[in-house]
Amino acid sequence: MAQHELVAAGFGGQGIMMLGKLFAEAGVLEGNYATFLPSYGPAMRGGTANCAIVISNEPIASPVLPHPKVCVVMNLPSLKTFEPLVAPGGILIINSSLIKEKAKRTDIKTIYVPANEIAEKAGMTKAANIVILGIVVKATGAVKVESTKEAIKQTLGEAKAKYLPINLQVLDAGLNFDING
Amino acid sequence: MEQLNHMPTPLMDIPRSYCPGCTHGIIHRLVAEVIEEMDLLQKAIIVLPVGCSTLAVDYFAFDSVQSAHGRAPAVATGVKRALPDRFVMTYQGDGDLASIGAAEMVHAATRGELITTIFVNNGIYGMTGGQMAPTSLMGWKTETSPYGRTAQANGYPIRVSEMLAQLNGPAYIARTDVVSVPGINKTKAAIKKAFTAQIKGLGYSIVEILSTCPTNWGMTPVDALKRVKEETMKYYPLGEFKVAEGL
Amino acid sequence: MGEKLLMKGAEAIGEAAIRAGCRHFFGYPITPQNEAPAYMARRLPEVNGTFLQAESEVAAINMLYGCAAAGKRVITTSSSPGISLMQEGLSYIAGSELPVVVMNVVRGGPGLGDIAPAQGDYFQAVKGGGHGDYHLIVLAPSTVQESIDLMQLAFDLADKYRNPVMMLSDGLLGQMMEAVEFPGFVDIEKLPKKPWAADSMQGKRSRNLVNSFDLLPEGLEVMNKKMWAKYADVEKNEVKFEEVETADAEYIFVAYGTVARIIKTVIKDLRSKGHKVGLIRPITLYPFPKKQLLALAENPRVKFFLDIELSFGQMIEDVKLSTEFKKPVHFYGRQGGMLPEPNEISEVMLKLMKEAK
Structure with missing residues (x-):
């Protein structure tokens, strides 16, 4: 297994950290090593939030990802910040519901996802992050769909179990999105 | 000849190195007598601070922990939280308790920490050679207030017992003296009540004992006793400031 | 587990x-x-x-x-x-x-x-x-x-x-x-x-004293001895350390904690390009792995050390003392939470290697 890398970035409140944690958790459920490194401090309140996730079947050297192989941007400032940093040949996933600009780089693969619309259509307006999680799982193949669903189930726990079906529905909507379209 | 009194078991039977006329000896003995009478010796742990009372690391014949300047209430908190069924006390002077250790004292008190503090207030730093204490009275001349304490330069002396009485945590607060026989007897009674407050789990307890420092006051022992009666007690009234129900 | x-x-x-x-x-x-x-x-x-x-x-x-x-x-x-x-x-x-x-x-x-x-x-x-x-x-x-x-x-x-x-x-x-x-x-x-x-004595022993104080100089010296x-x-x-790829290394990184993780990424990268680099990572900072560093310094194969820290040079003093100045000890540090990127460290190492030749 190659080392899988993801940086996710957006506004605080978009569920960026949750997206990253679920991805890492799915990796751990498959018995892999995983690191989740949040941006923290003042950045947690109101500003942009980002997190870096590494999943590997070998011990992970650096959890810091200056040039991630895969990057998710959920708002325009994040596109500006992270587009130049994606590793050549990497993947940039852009939430086109909120970002009208196109990426400029030609040496990476870009996937435009109207994540807010897809989430709304699937029944949970606020779950754009789960749509994107589906895209990440599909685009990277880093973790299995079942592990991702299990990660969501465990994270919701018994207290929020009633939200599981709708979350899985939104995840499926992401998984069904044509990433090559 | 018949021996009418003995050295209480909780005290080492060795000479003390306190100055002539110092009242630490009397207070050590009162603490030891009460520990013996209340049968606390085998479960007692004393936390000693920095000041003249550091010398007491050689005098109490039960488990002792020497601590940093002012930190005895925090150290005693650690001991008590580790061993809640033990009897834990601190023995602190006024520089230690009311100046550098003010935060630790106030917070141990407000937590109602189940420890007892014997607070020896003679209004001066003894061990370091007679500097002004937070409890030195207005006008007192010390090494660091050579022209006398003034409100403008130094502010006002702290009344610790009254201040702590504002808090909910303390179960027993009293101010007594050791400059007369009745004063000594009342001090012993107050120490007993303070220890009882801890044993009964009622809260923090403290006995503030007005005492002397003939050496650094530059007085004879007798004049020093007089000064407490004529000056100190006027600013620091004696009495009980807090007595929890059940005491 | x-x-x-x-x-x-x-x-x-x-x-x-x-x-x-x-x-x-x-x-x-x-x-x-x-x-x-x-x-x-x-x-x-x-x-x-x-x-x-x-x-x-x-x-x-x-x-x-x-x-x-x-x-x-x-x-x-x-x-x-x-x-x-x-x-x-x-x-x-x-x-x-x-x-x-x-x-x-x-x-x-x-x-x-x-x-x-x-x-x-x-x-x-x-x-x-x-x-x-x-x-x-x-x-x-x-x-x-x-x-x-x-x-x-x-x-x-x-x-x-x-x-x-x-x-x-x-x-x-x-x-x-x-x-x-x-x-x-x-x-x-x-x-x-x-x-x-x-x-507390609990009726079983004489008193215990926990204390850092002795007014007598001869007494305090005994305590400190x-x-x-x-x-x-x-x-x-109790010395503990980790060595990474040091067996044939000519250039040795020294780093601890988070920095050492970044160095491991650097080593993978430089090794893939044929450079014989390794890492010694002290796990105990006191006691410091003095002997291990000295052994590397005395090895004719080793050309120099490169100490990397998130400071402007603290551990390097122990690295220099340990290696007894037998090989050069170079330094690179970042500050204020600016983590050095692997490429940045690779460049520092490659430049030093070039200068050493």
């Missing part, structure tokens, strides 16, 4: 302390380690332990002093400015020969600095920090898993040598989540007894 869990570093060290037989925590809030006390506040009551938020770091470390004097395993966690306030207490704890564990989640300094990862507290941790002639035993984990594994060792070393142990972590290790496995619970009843503890004999044993027995 149990199953793998994804857990935040600051919380993992709390659980690790509990599993190492610690039931007492005293601390004061400071970023970036607040998850540790929060975890302990939730978790300790479940195991009949005690959590207390102190009025200051000054008070917290003295609560540790009292708790350790009473014979219990005890920990606090804090970050740089808070650790500065604890130096008085640590000096007393060392002088009174008490076992405590203190976690420093190092942040940027001096002064208020920032809350990003840093290694600027190396001197403070390794060279004493407080007043007087003493050492802390200093452990420097580089992963969350290693923080867990070293926690057990920290308590064991503290008890064995009756000396404070510092875990020197950083904001990155405290804040990141990592897949970890926990060891089982230590049986507290089976831990070695502490006959020296001031836990005893401590230094102990440090000699620590230096002989």
